[in-house]
Amino acid sequence: MxxxxxxxxxxxxxxxxxxxxxxxxxxxxxxxxxxxxxxxxxxxxxxxxxxxxxxxxxxxxxxxxxxxxxxxxxxxxxxxxxxxxxxxxxxxxxxxxxxxxxxxxxxxxxxxxxxxxxxxxxxxxxxxxxxxxxxxxxxxxxxxxxxxxxxxxxFDSGEYTPPVDGRYNILLLGGDAGPDRVGLRPDSISVASVDAQTGATVLIGIPRNSEQIRFVKGSPLYGPFPQGYNCGDPCLINYLYTYGEEHPDLYPDAEKHGSLPGIEAMRDAAEGVLGLKVQYFVLIDMKGFSDLIDALGGITIDVPERTPLAAEVPGAKPFAWVEAGKQHLGGNTALWYARSRFNTTDYSRMSRQRDVQEAILREFTPANVLLKFQGVAEAGKQVVKTDIPSVMLGLFVDLASKSRKLPVTRLELVPPDFNPAHPDYDKIAQAVAAAIAKSTPTPQP
Incomplete structure (x- = not known):
């Protein structure tokens, strides 16, 4: 048997x-x-x-x-x-x-x-x-x-794009549409410059009230503004989004490539300011990104000082405060923390927005995203627009994994070192080059 x-x-x-x-x-x-x-x-x-x-x-x-x-x-x-x-x-x-x-x-x-x-x-x-x-x-x-x-x-269905000078430069826009505004205006403007080998990242903040924006030759905006963006009254960089949307003939192929004329105008502005080739953009709806933060389980921020939260209306008073020290914030509180203008400056607000951006990136760990994937994916569909092609996702996920092991180098083009009303482009170029050099890891012997 x-x-x-x-x-x-x-x-x-x-x-x-x-x-x-x-x-x-x-x-x-x-x-x-x-x-x-x-x-x-x-x-x-x-x-x-x-x-x-x-x-x-x-x-x-x-x-x-x-x-x-x-x-x-x-x-x-x-x-x-x-x-x-x-x-x-x-x-x-x-x-x-x-x-x-x-x-x-x-x-x-x-x-x-x-x-x-x-x-x-x-x-x-x-x-x-x-x-x-x-x-x-x-x-x-x-x-x-x-x-x-x-x-x-x-994500877009485009093809693989090689890095420029060994880096991928991504325009990050925080869209702020509202009933008191004509169309959308980017409330947060920054460029993430990522080393294509190491993932080392430089996060460069451009003030939304920057003026006299220059454009490189070949840009559709160079024709109407060869001496820089000047329309008589102070012309702020964030209004260029509206200008692009009002003149879609400047960027006739934008939508075909997963973008918008307003976004392309902002891309040309960022390239003119920083002297960097910007390959991709990511536009986040600032009103909806709280859903993304909630889907990730909140974010943790080291708050430098007690921060009041209040609406931007005359006579408004703080309805809440974010205390100094390490704080875990839900989506709605994080949104208010990033946007609140009460008793503060635009430049302080920019710094808080960058803190929120970094905190969100820290939460995008494989384990966290996998456990909460459905909520993250659904929120992402609601609040994110980008021209990053899906074929590049694997590369960028790998770079993001590498970048989490390295400190993020930040460069804010704000006073007193920089004058947004009268940009010194040579000084900006030197600062950008120095920040990129600083972020590059030292080779181990």
Whole structure:
């Protein structure tokens, strides 16, 4: 008699034999779906289950090795909508397989023949195993679907773009539309300059009240403003968004490339101010980004001084305060902290906005995003617009992972070092170059 015969042909009159057999079958089904059928049931069905199990294990091992040797490849695959659709289908199939094999295993166990005191425990182990396997796969399918939806909604379908002078420069705009404003005006303007190898990041803040903005030759705005942005009255940089929207003929291909004329005008302004080539933009709705912060579970900021929160209306009084020290802020409080103008200057406000931006980036850890992915993805679709192509996501996720290990170098083009009303562009260029040099990690001997 073969070694498997007692399992395939058990002595059903012995509750102890059936109990031991039940534990073995349920445990085997949990570890290798299909193995219970292979040794005690339909062998053809068991071969299908075991083959699928080993294929999945093999893919997991290959994925882990690839992540260890070449993480950017894993990030790139995980950000590809087609790959995500395939993953979603595979996970759904796995859920169905686990359900089928668990139910068939319980049939093979023949609970009525198992000692009564063990029946409930055997059944419970099978159910817990099913929830632990099929449940995880179901959640994975939902995450893959949410990721695919978010990526196709938020990100562009453009092609890979190489870095310029070894860096990716990304324009970050905080959009501030409101009933008291004509259209949207960027309330927060900054450029993140990221080293394409190390992820070292320089965050450069441009005051929204900057004037006399210059444009490089070749910019559509160089024609109407060859001597810089001057319209008689003080012309602030953030009004260029509106100007671009009012003159869409300047940027006829903007929407075709996932942008807007107003955003392109702001991109040209940032390039003129900083002397950097800006490859991409990210526009965040300042009214809606509180949802993104809440989806991440809030942010932690080291508040330098007690800060009043108040509306920007005559006679307004603080309705709340953010105390000095490390504070964990929810979305609504973080939004007020970034925007409050009560008894402060625009430049202090800029610094707070940059603190919030850095705090958000710190929360974008793989574990945090994975656990809260659905909320993060849904919030992202509501508050973020960008022309970053999905094919670049893997690279940028890898750079973001590297950048979290390094300090962010900040450069604020504010008084007293800089005069937004009369920009000294040579001085700005020198400061930008110095900040980039400072952020570059020193090679280890």
């Amino acid at each position: 073969s070694a498997v015969s007692p399992v395939r042909f058990p002595d059903s009159s012995s509750p102890d034999v059936m109990r031991r057999r039940a534990w073995w079958l349920v445990a085997l089904n949990l570890l290798i779906p299909g193995s219970a059928q292979l040794i005690a049931g339909n062998r053809r069905l068991g071969k299908v289950g075991v083959s699928c199990t080993f294929i999945v294990w093999g893919l997991i091992v290959v994925g882990l090795l690839l992540y260890w040797l070449w993480p950017v490849a894993v990030y790139t695959l995980a950000a590809n909508p087609t790959v995500l659709a395939v993953i979603q289908v595979v996970l759904v199939v796995l859920v169905v397989i686990w359900i089928i094999f668990t139910l068939d295993t319980l049939r093979l166990v023949r609970l009525v023949k198992v000692r009564p005191t063990a029946r409930a425990f055997v059944a419970a182990l099978a159910v817990v195993g099913l929830v632990g396997t099929a449940g995880v796969a179901s959640y994975g399918a939902v995450v893959a679907g949410s990721a695919r939806s978010a990526i196709t909604t938020i």
